[in-house]
Amino acid sequence: MAGNTADPGRSVTSRILAIIGAFDGAHRRLTLTELAERAGLARPTAHRLVGELTEWGALHRNEDGTYVVGRRLWDVGLLAPVASDLRSVAVPFLHDIYGATLATVHLAVREDDHVLYLETLRGSRSVPIVSSVGSRLPFHSTGVGKVLLAHAPDDVRHRVLSAPLQRFTRYTITSPQRLARQLTRVLEDGYATTGEEMTPGACSVGVPITTSGGVVGALGIVVADLRRSRGRLVAALEVAAQGVARGLG
Incomplete structure (x- = not known):
């Protein structure tokens, strides 16, 4: 939780960032009171800043x-070079896979200790899906997540496996x-799978997108x-x- 209401040196920018940072994977919906508490702000201050952020669309x-x-x-966020370049290059390939399978396909990247879905094409077949564009899910229950975690830095893997x-x-x-053990197998096989580990009735497979700089994302179905x-x-x-x-150069 960032800052506190007794800190006279906090700038408006830091307070706005504290409000945005109050959201995380476990706190996707917050009341005004909860936002104020998690951001360390007085409720009137939070009310004013939240109103401005809402008006702007944040x-x-x-x-x-x-x-x-x-x-x-x-x-x-999509204007960030990694996200925008990866998404623009990957989308035609996602459409190719979708056209051949009519199944849901994903493009995902690692964001801190979660999977961030940059693009999702929903299949026409009745398989339950919880992910959507912009959603963040845990590594351990998704195919793309296991791929990204297997190739993540040691400190990330340690945090995930310790929690x-x-x-x-x-x-x-x-x-x-x-x-x-599964992550070791992912590195050996080059792909990861799940069997109804996120949603009953849904199985997935994911593979890494590997460039000269390492794994930059994952594709899944x-x-x-x-x-x-x-x-x-x-x-x-x-x-x-x-x-x-290849498209990323």
């Missing part, structure tokens, strides 16, 4: 009075030792069953990932 006020991150912040692993379904891996199609889907994703890497 925040959005729901009908129940809670606030969420606004679309405009996402639009600005409690949230259970989403009865198939979610919550054992750090088992997850660590979600289907109802991987038992017969895993090899075909992995091959399609790997070809697409290689094409994206």
Whole structure:
């Protein structure tokens, strides 16, 4: 939690950043009181700044009075070179995979200790999906997440494996030792899979996008069953990932 209300030296900028920083994966919807508390601001100050942020589009006020991150912040975030270049190069390949499979396909990157979804093309088949453009999900329960975690710096892997692993379904891996073994296997095989670990009825496979500078993202696909199609889907994703890497130069 940044700062406190008794700090006379806090700038307006620091207070605005504290409000935006109050949101995280566990706090996607916040009331005005919660925003003030998490940002370390007096409620009248938070009310004024939240109003300005909402008017600009950085925040959005729901009908129940809670606030969420606004679309405009996402639009600005896409202007970052890594996100914009990767997304623009990858989207045609995502459409190719979607056209061939009619399944949901993802483009994701690592953002701190979570997976950030830069693009999602939703399939026409009835497979339950929780991810969407701009959403952030845990590493351990998604195919793209396992790929990104396997290639993440040691300190990131250590933090994730040291923290409690949230259970989403009865198939979610919550054992750090088992997850660590899977990550080793991901590095050996070149891809990661999940079996109903985030959502019942949804399986996924993910592969890394690797450039000369290392892994910059991951491509993934979600289907109802991987038992017969895993090899075909992995091959399609790997070809697409290689094409994206070439496009990035």
